[in-house]
Amino acid sequence: EQRIVSGVAYSRDEARVALFGVPDSPGVAAEIFGRLAQAGVNVDMIVQSQARREGAQNIVFTVTEREAQRALDAVRAGASIGFEEAQVRRDVAKVSVIGIGMRSHAGVAHTMFAALAAKGINIEAISTSEIKISVLIDAQYVELAVRALHTAYGLDAAA
Amino acid sequence: EQRIVSGVAYSRDEARVALFGVPDSPGVAAEIFGRLAQAGVNVDMIVQSQARREGAQNIVFTVTEREAQRALDAVRAGASIGFEEAQVRRDVAKVSVIGIGMRSHAGVAHTMFAALAAKGINIEAISTSEIKISVLIDAQYVELAVRALHTAYGLDAAA
Ligand SMILES: C[C@@H](O)[C@H](N)C(=O)O
Ligand SMILES: C[C@@H](O)[C@H](N)C(=O)O
Numbered sequence: 001e002q003r004i005v006s007g008v009a010y011s012r013d014e015a016r017v018a019l020f021g022v023p024d025s026p027g028v029a030a031e032i033f034g035r036l037a038q039a040g041v042n043v044d045m046i047v048q049s050q051a052r053r054e055g056a057q058n059i060v061f062t063v064t065e066r067e068a069q070r071a072l073d074a075v076r077a078g079a080s081i082g083f084e085e086a087q088v089r090r091d092v093a094k095v096s097v098i099g100i101g102m103r104s105h106a107g108v109a110h111t112m113f114a115a116l117a118a119k120g121i122n123i124e125a126i127s128t129s130e131i132k133i134s135v136l137i138d139a140q141y142v143e144l145a146v147r148a149l150h151t152a153y154g155l156d157a158a159a
Numbered sequence: 160e161q162r163i164v165s166g167v168a169y170s171r172d173e174a175r176v177a178l179f180g181v182p183d184s185p186g187v188a189a190e191i192f193g194r195l196a197q198a199g200v201n202v203d204m205i206v207q208s209q210a211r212r213e214g215a216q217n218i219v220f221t222v223t224e225r226e227a228q229r230a231l232d233a234v235r236a237g238a239s240i241g242f243e244e245a246q247v248r249r250d251v252a253k254v255s256v257i258g259i260g261m262r263s264h265a266g267v268a269h270t271m272f273a274a275l276a277a278k279g280i281n282i283e284a285i286s287t288s289e290i291k292i293s294v295l296i297d298a299q300y301v302e303l304a305v306r307a308l309h310t311a312y313g314l315d316a317a318a
Contacts, residue, residue, distance in 0.1 A: 018209040026281050030272035037265040046264055046292065047208040048285035049219035050177040052244070058217075059285070060208035061264075085211070105205055105220075106196040113189035122185050126207035126218070129288030133205065 004099040005108060005153040012093040012142050014044065015068035016125065019075065021056045021084030031081055032059065039074035041067050045094065045134065047127050056084070060125055062136070065090050092124060093142040096134040097149060109133055115152035119144050164258040164267060164312040171252040171301050173203065174227035175284065178234065180215045180243030190240055191218065198233035200226050204253065204293065206286050215243070219284055221295070224249050251283060252301040255293040256308060268292055274311035278303050 022028055029048070036043055045062045063071045068088050075086060097112050105128055112133055116123060121144065125136040137145055150156050181187055188207070195202055204221040222230045227247050234245060256271050264287050271292055275282060280303065284295040296304055309315050 016209070020209075020211045024281065026279050027273075027276035029282050029285065030269055030276045033265050033268040033272060037263070037269045041265055042263040043265040043268070044263075044287075046268060046285050046287045047206055048282070049206040049208045049217050050175070050179075050246075050284060051210070051217060052179045058208050058210060087209075104196070104201040104203075106192050106200055106202040109192040109202070109205060110189055110196045113192060114186075117186035117189045120185050122183065123188050123207065125209065126188065126205050127286045127288070128203075128205045129286070129291055129293075132288055134288075 004102055005097050006100065007098045008095065008146050008149045008155065009098060010093055010095045010142050010146055012139050013064050014062045014092050014094050014136070015065045015088055015090045016060055016062050016092045016136055017068065017071050018087045019059045019083045020087070022059050023082040024055050024057045028081060029059065032075055035074045036071060039070060041071045041074060045127055047125055062094065091139040092136045093139040094134055094136055095142060095145045095149065096132050097153065098132050100131050102131065105133060111152050112149060115148045116145055119148050121145055163261055164256050166257045167254065167305050167308045167314065168257060169252055169254045169301050169305055171298050172223050173221045173251050173253050173295070174224045174247055174249045175219055175221050175251045175295055176227065176230050177246045178218045178242045179246070181218050182241040183214050183216045187240060188218065191234055194233045195230060198229060200230045200233060204286055206284055221251070221253065250298040251295045252298040253293055253295055254301060254304050254308065255291050256312065257291050259290050261290060264292060270311050271308060274307045275304055278307050280304055
């Protein structure tokens, strides 16, 4: 698994927008991202997991810090989409580990999450693709996180 | 944007495990995925967005239908991790649109979500990477979804 991860990437100019209590019916997500596209907001991550209450979902997406207010205005403008609350958190950073051929994410995820935990870094959001695991953390810890992950995956020697 | 998306992929043998009320402190995610790795469970998507209540998070991950029970047993065994509820939903399918060079996800996401909404297909989870947007839907709609997305992105002509 150490050999599977080939690199660590990060981006620190991110703001996280969370929409709580989004009605869980077809068309709502389309409306949210239609408005953002219309406003020309550059959306990076989109993450929707499962909220506990039936019928309502939470959707998180990231934009550049510069565009956070414009993103919020776009989803709040005009006819209500029906979400109960919107929250913006600036000062987040995205950190990713990249591994071509990760068969299961569990082992690579465990190493990544444990390395962050050992430095007391809290994971604020998680998203994966076939070749990558990305987390959002507090931006002030980004250097610490990247160094800890290089060490955890044995990437230091390659430097 | 139509030209940006080059393909639609899907996988229908997925089960979604949702953990609600996961304590939001460093080390908890590491413990969850450490147990899954230990049990040899093949985890595909991992999605954590933001729960409304401070201090608690919801984490969703997908496994093959065959391994759903083993995954649940692994996170419930031994010392408690502290989550309040675990829920398994079989019969989900993952559908993805792939687009190299997607600058902003908002436009591609809008087209994808609107195409699914037009068929009455509800989006149960969302996750993105630089080149892909993936959603979880009810497995019975997977053919309908894939066909609708091919049409929405003008991929039919290429067939
Ligand atoms: C919450 C939102 O994703 C909704 N389920 C939809 O399909 O649009
Ligand atoms: C919820 C879980 O991700 C927690 N925040 C952690 O860092 O482990």
